[in-house]
Amino acid sequence: MTNQILKYFGFFFVFCILFGSGFYFGFKTSQSQVTNLTATKSDIKALADSSLSSQDKIVTKEVEGVFWITPGQKPDCPETHKIKAKFNNTNSGIFYSPDNKNYAKVTPQLCFATEEFARNKGFLKKY
Structure with missing residues (x-):
């Protein structure tokens, strides 16, 4: 009986340590600096224009009619x-x-x- 109590207490103790460390690391990473990605409309337009160059070829199957x-x-x-x-x-x-x-x-x-x-x-x- 005492062995079972110690076994359950051990499981509870390990669970508490793992659960607590998850909160700690979760909080720690949530406080880290996040770099926001920003782009202006001209940056986006320049990227779109560069991705579609005049060298791109659209291939279509020739079908009679x-x-x-x-x-x-x-x-x-x-x-x-x-x-x-x-x-x-x-x-x-x-x-x-x-x-x-x-x-x-x-x-x-x-x-x-x-x-x-x-x-x-x-x-x-x-x-």
Whole structure:
């Protein structure tokens, strides 16, 4: 019986030491100096500009009947691909033909040669 009491007392004592040291080291590290990282808007812009250099190349797969609008390119469809298409939030897309009343206002993400080709790729016509 005495052995069990001493054993439990020993466990309690070790627990108290470990628990107390955790508080001590936790408090000690919370009082240490923390260096705040600050950056100005011009620093952030300079970093963003340096990460996108003119040497970066965007590789797209050439597909017959599809014209991709790449970043930095004027969002216009060539004469050979008059169907303007956009992706929407549901991972599908819509396309606009030249007879659509909003055709001139649409900023395309890609262009198709024909309406049939756009439908075959899963795009829906916007009326």
